[in-house]
Amino acid sequence: MLNLLKPPIEAFQEFVLLSIRAFRNIFRSPHYADDIFIQMDVIGVGSLFIVSLIGLFSGIVMALQMARALTQYGAQGQVGQIVSITLVRELGPVLTAVLVAGRNASGIASELGSMKVTEQIDAMRALGTDPIQKLVTPRLIALAAVLPLLTIISDFIGLTGGYFIASTMLGLTFSEYWTSAWQVLEYNDIAQGLLKPLVFAVIIALVGCFYGMKTTGGTQGVGRSTTSAVVSSSVWIFVLTAFITYVWNRAFAQ
Amino acid sequence: MTPGDSTILRFEDVSLHFDTTVALDRVSFEMHPGQTYVVFGAAGSGKTMLLKVAVGLVRPNSGRVWLFGEEITHLREQDLFDMRARVGILFQEGGLFDSLTVAENVAYPLTNQRVLRHAITERSSNGNGAARTVEDRVRESLRFVELEETLDKFPAELSGGMRRRVGIARAVVSEPALLLYDSPTAGLDPITANTIVALILKERDLRNTATIMVTHRYQDGHLMANFRYNPNSGQIERAGGGRDVGQVSTKFLVMNGGRLVFEGTEPELQANQDEYVRKFLRAGGA
Numbered sequence: 001m002l003n004l005l006k007p008p009i010e011a012f013q014e015f016v017l018l019s020i021r022a023f024r025n026i027f028r029s030p031h032y033a034d035d036i037f038i039q040m041d042v043i044g045v046g047s048l049f050i051v052s053l054i055g056l057f058s059g060i061v062m063a064l065q066m067a068r069a070l071t072q073y074g075a076q077g078q079v080g081q082i083v084s085i086t087l088v089r090e091l092g093p094v095l096t097a098v099l100v101a102g103r104n105a106s107g108i109a110s111e112l113g114s115m116k117v118t119e120q121i122d123a124m125r126a127l128g129t130d131p132i133q134k135l136v137t138p139r140l141i142a143l144a145a146v147l148p149l150l151t152i153i154s155d156f157i158g159l160t161g162g163y164f165i166a167s168t169m170l171g172l173t174f175s176e177y178w179t180s181a182w183q184v185l186e187y188n189d190i191a192q193g194l195l196k197p198l199v200f201a202v203i204i205a206l207v208g209c210f211y212g213m214k215t216t217g218g219t220q221g222v223g224r225s226t227t228s229a230v231v232s233s234s235v236w237i238f239v240l241t242a243f244i245t246y247v248w249n250r251a252f253a254q
Numbered sequence: 255m256t257p258g259d260s261t262i263l264r265f266e267d268v269s270l271h272f273d274t275t276v277a278l279d280r281v282s283f284e285m286h287p288g289q290t291y292v293v294f295g296a297a298g299s300g301k302t303m304l305l306k307v308a309v310g311l312v313r314p315n316s317g318r319v320w321l322f323g324e325e326i327t328h329l330r331e332q333d334l335f336d337m338r339a340r341v342g343i344l345f346q347e348g349g350l351f352d353s354l355t356v357a358e359n360v361a362y363p364l365t366n367q368r369v370l371r372h373a374i375t376e377r378s379s380n381g382n383g384a385a386r387t388v389e390d391r392v393r394e395s396l397r398f399v400e401l402e403e404t405l406d407k408f409p410a411e412l413s414g415g416m417r418r419r420v421g422i423a424r425a426v427v428s429e430p431a432l433l434l435y436d437s438p439t440a441g442l443d444p445i446t447a448n449t450i451v452a453l454i455l456k457e458r459d460l461r462n463t464a465t466i467m468v469t470h471r472y473q474d475g476h477l478m479a480n481f482r483y484n485p486n487s488g489q490i491e492r493a494g495g496g497r498d499v500g501q502v503s504t505k506f507l508v509m510n511g512g513r514l515v516f517e518g519t520e521p522e523l524q525a526n527q528d529e530y531v532r533k534f535l536r537a538g539g540a
Binding site (some may be wrong): 071074114115117118119120123125126127128130213 | 295303308309311331335338339341343345347348350352362363366367368370389424
């Protein structure tokens, strides 16, 4: 039993140590600003199109599903509210994060994994650079900066998708839809919708880097790390969104 | 016993294991300035780990390691960086950064090692006209390995042998006191392999650098022990003529399953009757 528990506990310990070092390095020089901007470009600009596309269709689907249900009660005017609440609180942050996890946790794990198996990480240490400072911290900062932004864009495009359905199928006017969508949102919905991507960003960056840095076993090992990074970060996103929502509801229960 | 300052590298009872595999098993040896060590061993015998432990990239489970007379076994990573600035390493996989050009790769130690960076800025701010800039040193180093024309290329555009040479250029650019070569000739054709060994000899003999070369080719060790670089003719020639530099200062180590099974000179190696040790002599056929 103890032997069964040892590897996951050791892995968790390593993960925590990596996280501590990565956060500590934010406040330590040298800072690799170039690397931060490159990662922001790769992750943020690179994910923009796919995130927008998924945002648009999640808004459309939400509106379509709700349209049928709400029409039964003659409450089709509320479609804007429902799309807005679900997107901003939950779907926007989670879908965006899962997409970015699929796209970038894998990218980070495979890039760092390849560097590990070709001894580039060792070379870095041998040549006077802390690999956590140079590789992990810039990715952490970049993701924490761009994931909330991507989520905002995805939310907005999702709402636009909802408007498209509301106006074409339910005959709602521009102001009917947008006013209800806007007014239903409270500050704590927006705060929740921005806290989640920030937490997910940290998870995606650290999980991707963690699996990358502990890659062993050549190119096969890189493949394994990549898969593990995507699976773990996606699972963590869902677990944490449930946790945050629960805590949030307790704290702000009306 | 406290090791004197004259040792470049000293291992005392160093052991290292990962889970159930033993990488190093109570390894002890001592290396002095100007010496050359050639390390033979089969795959997985702990040769690479020996080099990594020597510069603190991997910490041993037990035993002590001294680098340049200072014990590094418990040094913090930040302090190790400064020690490593005096060591050049050629990694088996090359360890060149894919995302950087050849010039940036070779310049990397000069721009990232704190001590080296400070030394360069200090010299140039003193108004020393003769001070060499980073670019001069990168060019010089690439000229040394005869690859000056590849400055702006990326490692992926180079052949295996050329990448190895760029790796050597990066290892020697900081003019280190100790050079470690991890299987520099592995996977290369014999002609390219000999070119690489010739470069290693040239660096060793021009600057009298202490050198450790890990290899499985006996011929590499034989060249290291018996040949030297003649700066006048620019050729590699057999050492000898009353001043047998190579023979005296070159030592051979043979590793098996993490243990040091032989330590001695080339004639002692040739006279050794151990089956495992003899395998390397036969394989080389030199």
